Amino acid sequence: MPQREPVVEMTGITIEFPGVKALDNVDFRLYPGEVHALMGENGAGKSTLIKALTGVYQTSSGRIVVGGVERRFSGTDEAQEAGISTVYQEVNLVGNLSVAENVMLGHEPRVGPFISWRAMRAQAREYLSRLHVDVDPGAELSSLSVAVQQLCAIARATVVDAKVLILDEPTSSLQKGEVDELFAVVRELKERGVAILFVSHFLDQVYEISDRMTVLRNGRLVGEHLTAELPRLELVSKMIGRTEAELGSIEARAHRVAQRSDDDAPRLEVLGLGKHGRIEPYDLSVYPGQIVGFVGLLGSGRTEAVRLLYGADRAERGEVRLNGAPVRLANPNAALRQKIAFSSEDRKREGIIGDLTVRENIALAVQTVRGVWRRVPRKEIDEIVERYMSALNVYPNNPNML
Incomplete structure (x- = not known):
């Protein structure tokens, strides 16, 4: 890569919240015309670093230089004025407005005090055409696919002449063809000299699209x-934070556990489970030590099928067997009593209660199974919380955080 000045240079970035250091002396560089992947586990500090760059969080210490000028943004509007735009995982557009209104939001052309709707549609069409997006600017945004909505969000970012484009998990809801379409746009923006910060948990995509990567772990820089x-x-x-030898050993043990003979019985068995008009009857067997992939295109019924199995939705036909014995999973409580857990794809809305602490969220399932009148002793809750925060490497390691 030719020697150039970085468009973004963050040095010694530290961010502290009460009782926890979310970022600890992190350095980060981003060059024009590159795709730079920001890598790390959940809780590694990726989102915090992005929020520090875009003015959502104020740094406790460190320097942020954008375009050769030291900056301290007090909000995302100042970051946008400096040419930094973000497209979030959850598309932050307004579904009941038109495509043109979304693309030009905050930058509407006016004649005196009035919006020029014709000019707005024409300008939106121009920004969309630069990304090879052929949609009617007057169409309601919610009528379009998630992939096209993502491209509309990128088009909106280019309205402010973005020098830096941050893509936070942009492919999480896209199918393969839609990912290819998005990556074609990313490569074109890269050719124009835009610096692109790419965040994704899909390693195949990271290696396909990125030029460099920065790795974070537990709020600290591991390397570039x-x-x-x-x-x-x-x-x-x-x-x-595991050696390659340790990872290889874990994988070998998992393969040994997953091996089974023809005489082995399934731990979980689903026979003809279905719901009229939603899910056709299906069968499924899961053996001890197995990881069974449940795949399908968006809208194919993957989530709905699992919700039936867990009792989150009521099945109208079929049977579930656990260790060979029929069980009736009429609701999530019944599944929990059988030691069956469900991690929702929409964890923010269905998996946690944001107004409760980490400790309260972990203990919630236990209290739910016990019932409202059988209070779980504090000592037992503390032991459960400590065990699972350690086992799952929850970071920051503060059970009293929201």
């Missing part, structure tokens, strides 16, 4: 690497 020079297993090792 050229993507082509960092093997995948070594990347995973740096992200989770």
Whole structure:
């Protein structure tokens, strides 16, 4: 890569919240015309670093230089004025407005005090055409696919002449063809000299699209690497703090556990489970030590099928067997009593209660099974919380945080 000045240079970035240091002396560089992946486990500090760059969080210490000028943004509007735009995982557009209104939001052309709707549609069409997006600017945004909505969000970012484009998990809801379409746009923006910060948990996509990567772990910088020079297993090792030998040993043990003979019985068995008009009857067997992939295109019924199995939705037909015995999973409480857990794809709305602390969220399932009148002793809750925060490496390690 030719020697150039970085468009973004963050040095010694530290961010502290009460009782926890979310970022600890982190350095980060982003060059024009590159795709730079920001890597790390959940809780590594990726989102915090992005929020520090875009003015959502104020740094406790460190310097942020954008375009050669030291900056301290007090909000996202100042970051946008400096040419930094963000497209979030959850598309932050207004579904009941038109495509043109979303693309030009905050930058509507006016004639005196009035919006020029014709000019707005024409300008929106121009920004969309630069990304090869052929949609009617007058169409309601919610009528379009998630992939097209993502591209509309990127088009809105280009309205402010973005020098830096941050893509936070942009492919999480996209199918393969839609990902290819998005990456074609990313490569074109890269050719124009836009610096792109790419965040994703899909390693195949990271290695396909990125030029360099920065790895964070527990709020600290692990290293900066050229993507082509960092093997995948070594990347995973740096992200989770395990040696490659340890990872290989874990994988070997998992394969040994998953091996089974023809005489083995399934731990979980689903026979003809279904719901009229929603899910056709299906069968499923899961053996001890197995990881069974449940795949399908968006809208194919993957989530709905699992919700039936867990009792989150009521099945109208079929049977569930656990260790060979029929069980009736009429609701999530019944599933929990059978030691069956469900992690929702929409964890923010269905998996946690944001107004409760980490400790209260972990203890909630236990209290739910016990019932409202059988209070779980504080000592038992403390032991459960400590065990699971340690086992799952929850970071920051503060059970009293919201």
